[in-house]
Amino acid sequence: xxxxxxxxMGHEFCAEIVEHGPETTRSAQGRDAGVLAVPCSCAPTxxxxxxxxxxxxxxxxxxxxLSEALLLEVxxxxxxxxxxxxxxxxxxxxxxxxxxxxxDDAPLVIGCGPVGLAVIAALRLRGVRPIVAAGLLAAGxxxxxxxxxxxxxxxxxxxxxxxxxxxxxxxxxxSRAPVxxxxxxxxxxxxxxxxxxxxVPGVLDELMAASPRGTRIVVxxxxxxxxxxxxxxxISKELNxxxxxxxxxxxxxATLRHLAEGEISASPFITGKSASTAWPRPSPTSPRPSATRxxxxxxxxxxxxxxxxxxxxxxxxxxxxxxxxxxxxxxxxRDRRSGPLRVRAAAGLRFRA
Numbered sequence: 001x002x003x004x005x006x007x008x009m010g011h012e013f014c015a016e017i018v019e020h021g022p023e024t025t026r027s028a029q030g031r032d033a034g035v036l037a038v039p040c041s042c043a044p045t046x047x048x049x050x051x052x053x054x055x056x057x058x059x060x061x062x063x064x065x066l067s068e069a070l071l072l073e074v075x076x077x078x079x080x081x082x083x084x085x086x087x088x089x090x091x092x093x094x095x096x097x098x099x100x101x102x103x104d105d106a107p108l109v110i111g112c113g114p115v116g117l118a119v120i121a122a123l124r125l126r127g128v129r130p131i132v133a134a135g136l137l138a139a140g141x142x143x144x145x146x147x148x149x150x151x152x153x154x155x156x157x158x159x160x161x162x163x164x165x166x167x168x169x170x171x172x173x174x175s176r177a178p179v180x181x182x183x184x185x186x187x188x189x190x191x192x193x194x195x196x197x198x199x200v201p202g203v204l205d206e207l208m209a210a211s212p213r214g215t216r217i218v219v220x221x222x223x224x225x226x227x228x229x230x231x232x233x234x235i236s237k238e239l240n241x242x243x244x245x246x247x248x249x250x251x252x253x254a255t256l257r258h259l260a261e262g263e264i265s266a267s268p269f270i271t272g273k274s275a276s277t278a279w280p281r282p283s284p285t286s287p288r289p290s291a292t293r294x295x296x297x298x299x300x301x302x303x304x305x306x307x308x309x310x311x312x313x314x315x316x317x318x319x320x321x322x323x324x325x326x327x328x329x330x331x332x333x334r335d336r337r338s339g340p341l342r343v344r345a346a347a348g349l350r351f352r353a
Contacts (some may be wrong), residue, residue, distance in 0.1 A: 001052055001053060001054055001308065002054055005054045006054065007052075007053070007054060008051070008057030008058050008060055008061040009051050009052075009058050009059075009060050010057075010058030010059030010060035010061065011039035011049075011050055011052065011058050011059065011087060012039075012049045012059060012084050012085070012086075012087040012088055013036060013039075013057075013058070013059030013084055013087075014034045014035070014036045014074060014080045014081075014083040014084040015034060015035050015036060015064060016035070017032055017035060019066075019307075020333070021068070024068045025068065027068070034073075034074040034080060035066070035071045035072060035073055035074060036071075036072055036083055036084070036086055036087075037066050037067070037071050037072060038070050038087075038249055038252050039051055039087065040067075040068060040070065041056050041065065041066065041070075042067040042070065044145070045055070046125045049112035050064065054283070057310070058122045059084075062082045066126075072252075072253055072256055074260075075256070075257070075260035078215060078256075078259060078260045080213065080216065081266070081270055081273075082259055082266040082267075082270075083256070083259065084294070085259065085266045085269055085270075086252065086255050086256045086259060087252070087302075088114050088115070088118050088265075088269075089118050089121060089122070089255045089259065089264055090118075090186065090246075090247040090251050090252045090255040091118050091119075091246060091247060092115070092117075092118030092119040092120070092121055092123075092220075092236075092256065093118075093120035093122045093125070093222070093247060093251050093255050093258075093339070094246065094247035094248065094251050095118075095119050095195060095218055095220045095243060095244045096119060096122040096123055096125075096126060097217075098218060098242055098244045098253065099193050099195070099216065099218045099242065100194060100216075101126065101128065101168070102191070102218065103218075104171075104176065104190045104191060105128075105191050105192075105193045106130075106132075106165065106169035106190040106192055106246045107123055107131055107132070107188060107192065107194075107195065108132050108134070108161060108162075108165045108192060108193070108194045108195070109123075109131065109132070109133035109134070109194075109195045109197060110133070110134050110161065110194060110195065110196050110197060110198055110203065110207065111134070111135055111197035111198035111199075111221060112133055112134070112135025112153055112195070112197075113198075113200070114269075114287070115197040115198065115199075115220055115221060116133060116135060116195070116197035116220075117218060117268075117269060119195045119197055120133055120255040121264050121265070122264075123209075124264075125258060125263055125264055130152065130168045131152070132152050132153075132161060132164050132168050133153045133154070133156070133157075133161070134154050134156055134161035135153055136155060136156065137294070148317045152164055152168065162210055165192070166189055166236055169189040169190045169315060170187050170189055170190075171187070171188060171189070171190060171191065171242050173335070176181075183210070191210070191214060191215070191216070192212050192214075192215040192216070193215070193216045193221055194207055194211060194213060194215055194216070194217045194218065196217060196218065196219045196220060196221050197221045198220045199220045199221025199223045199224070200221070200223060200311065201223060201226070201227040201228075202227070202228075203221070203223075204217070204219060204223070204227060204229055205227070205228060205229045205230060206234070208229060208233040208237075208239055209230075209233055210231065210336050211237065211239060212237070213237045213238060213239075214237065214238055214239070214240075214243065215219055215237070215239050216240040216241065217237075217239060217241050217242070218242045218244060219241060219242065220244055222245075245275075246287065248316060261291060
């Protein structure tokens, strides 16, 4: 991705189909309930990301192009805002699946941003109890509980998460607890599974230093800078490190079903809506947006994508009721011969942390 050119972000979206490409089957309509998809486009050269690309604008644009083969229709009754949460919630579902949890495992979630909260939601979905998490809270807060669930969140400014974790990890059934050697003080605690959801240099090494022997650490937070760990910490404690990324298409579809059936509660994640919710819904018969107002970088980007000719690609348009949208009609105008399925997309959700 060239940061010197236009980039339209937004990989969490729900959309309305406004135009089909010439080689699409038109099996997905998406006008009443909407559609969404894994933020990826199928191209002759291979998969291309959506929202992290100069050539494939994301949900902050008014129009997008999506591959028909990846579209999922939103189940009836699921709101646009909740459907758009499928992508971040799928990240948590995948992370928990990769953790390979056993019945006696005791999870600790480090970081309560969108990724950490998605992991907590996925743990609740699995019926894991209790869940201890650590995240920065409002000034003066000590700890709080996830609504209607035994989830305790500790602000690191007011205490260490390991103290709360050890209290929660004590075996409730003493008969299941292992016999400790005489040099280790009791009580015995359940195996630790730590989800690192911060993605900041130094956090992983600190977790390795603090974790009990045999801990499994699932690295969910994306650290995009060089980082340093001390391997001897992991060797001496026989720690397990599991790095994870995104989700599978099957997990994405399953997460949408969980949201539709109320098995994952989306309401706590939506803390506000922008004024863009008041934008009028454009008519499918509205004139095509003019290409004359496109920036030169956007024009070059579209020229390349037009030459690629993606006949199975769909175009979508932002759904009313979305949050945090940025209007960007011009960057998605395409030659009709290339067969876009045009859609309007919704993205830009804020999360409770």
